[in-house]
Amino acid sequence: MAKFTGEKIIELKNVVKIYDKEKAVDDVSLSIKKGDFVTILGPSGCGKTTILRMLAGFEQPTAGEIYLEGEDVTSVPPHKRNINTVFQKYALFPHLNVFNNIAYGLKLKTVPDANSKKGYRLLSQQEIADKVNRALRMVDLEAYGHRDIDSLSGGQQQRVAIARAIVNEPKVLLLDEPLSALDLKMRKEMQIELRRLHKELGITFIFVTHDQEEAMTMSDTIVVMRDGQIQQVGTPKKIYDEPQNAFTADFIGESNIISGKMIKDKLVEFFGHQFPCMDKGFEPNEPVDILIRPEDIKINPREPQFEGTVMNVVFKGTFYDITVVLDNYELSVKNTKAFEVGEKIMMSIAPDGIHVMPKDCITNEYKTEITGENTISIGDTDFEFVPNAGETFNKGDRVIATIDFDKIELTDNEDEGQISGNITDMIYKGKYYQVKIWLDNDTALIVDTPYDWNTDDRVGLVIKKEDIKVRHDEKN
């Protein structure tokens, strides 16, 4: 079937979804081209499934609109939308066999019929059987129509779930992490299968996953999400080569992310050296994040730029994964040649191998209020601070507290901290880890820490009073 590129099939306009005061989806606008294979990619809890459920009609957006072929479907119930979904756990009806599961939607469908008084009719038994058998053929389950659902393997159940959705010839097929329950081999097979189905059917596929490799191999377009917001939309190649921020870079493929600063256009400084790069448009000396893919670092080149020591070498079949150390930074490098551990090597990075990204933020700006004499509330706990000379604060004043990322200490034992929270994101920045911690009152702090934590770890936080800078929040 021909692909109608350029035509929008789905449009989300400023969609917001709030559950229990928490923003699951935060002002998302997105348009999807007809016939595209779009993947919404992000870690768990980023809002990707919520978007899918709003497209299917199971959830109503708190604000914003959803358009299907230019028509506002925001409040149309799921059974009246020409969209079908393949669910994560398949949800095949246990009381129906394979054939009847697939025929479920067809038996409810009406088609226009001039001979009928009502102007429409149900599909005939024969029509249903033909369509079901065609769908079964498409997913390679021709002989399975009479089988019970629980006599099928996971992969077969998955195929039935797909057949049950595509048999209705929807305008859009939604797939909610449909491969996550399969083993690796099965998953690879189904990835190819889904690609083939997408080509054959010409339907728009919207696929949700947290698996970046799956997203890379299958999609025409990837939408990267985090904390309910879209981080970046683009082709897999564009997202890999030009990630917009450290989060996307870290989430897509292997990467080294290093803090540095932009000296001027096309010149960036990190590792204590200056490197020519392709990026421009930053402020002079602006702090930035630098992404370097492991395969973009050349070892012992003709024009070396910096030196490091090999710390670890792992053979990966077609290349070596080499860990290099230079003044406390740890760098991951891919090379086809092996090097000895302890060996000193020279390295260089071509200007197009350096990707400069603006930092999300460079310090915590925590909005809160004054709770007493020189105390503010952070995560429902009072913290002392040292006020700037000459500034006065009264109880109840709205203020912004500035705390540098590296001025917050994390403790294993949450009781040792003044407050505690859960680690939700972690990015390795070559020398330290940057983690995001959600406090118990649903506010977040970013912390730079030398230690390797796990996401979902519960930690205590200690902040010294002299490290908390407070100013009035002018907006309030």
Place this chain on the structure above:
Amino acid sequence: MKKINFNSRSLFALPYVIYMFIFVVVPLFMLFGYAFFGEGSFSFAEVSAFFTDSSQWATIGRSLRIALTASLVCILIGYPLAYTISKIRSKTAQYMVLMALVAPMWINGLLRTIALKNLASLVGIPAGETLLTLGLIIDYLPFMLMPIYLVITGIPHSYLEVSADLGASPMTTFFKVVLPLSMSGIISGFLMVFTPAVSTYYMSEYLGNQSTFMIGEQLNIMFTKDNKSGAAVIALVLLALVGLSVFIANRLSRIGNNKKEGGLV
């Protein structure tokens, strides 16, 4: 023959096997003994006496009719009730409502029956088939409610979403997904109501009259007359009736579920 391996885990079943032997197998043999060897030697006398007596047939028929009516009304009340409760948003509220409906069972059954009889006479309902059926319904409704409620709440929400996704309105979803999937709850609820209702004794004694004479009362009469053989025959007939209803119910639940395995009791 395979030797019993006493190291195997089946050894844990031994107390249960002994229990079953003493309290199920032995009494069953005793029943057969009393029914067929009442006068010392094997005879069909008691059995044929029972089955040739047309009044006994009438009693069986009456018992079946009353128990069946009560069970069906229980389904008609219990299903919508269970469904409505399962749709209450808060789980706590669901449990509170269930508790309120089940709480009367904490009161002694005989007391409840006598109370009902007094209440009925206050509002002018005479003892008879209507009151007896009503009593059975009130008494056994929780037995219908619970299995249906459990089955309905056990239906994964995703099935309802899939159904809607495939174009079914909430009404169609109910008839094509919820009802077929809660069939097993209806069947086991039916058995839990029908089985005690068909053999009830004190209910028909207090709430019925001469024209509602049930097989449980017949059994009582046999015992008071010390007619062990006659009582054994009735016990066997009751056993057969219950066995038959379980068998039919299991067949029905198999049809309802379109599956090879089925049956809950």
